[in-house]
């Protein structure tokens with residue numbers, strides 16, 4: 001069924017992946033990632049406290065909280081990316097809603 005993709009970003013998926021993100025954030029692995037204090041996006045050095053966990057493919061788009069989908073990001077980059085993604089995501093959602101309702 002091609003509605004798999006639609007379900008990939010369901011509330012259930014988001015809830016599950018956000019819970020996994022919390023676990024991952026508490027892991028030794030994540031501490032190693034933020035250890036050097038480098039933002040994945042701008043490459044600048046920050047205090048560990050300033051770095052947040054950023055999903056390369058956002059959870060709302062079906063991305064998972066896996067080691068190859070999360071990177072340390074400074075707050076400025078995360079906010080910038082978040083704002084951009086919201087715009088893209090709204091366009092994306094409108095398209096899928098249109099596609100599913102016009103069938």
Ligand SMILES: [Zn+2]
Nearest residue numbers: 039042074077
């Ligand atoms: Zn940055």
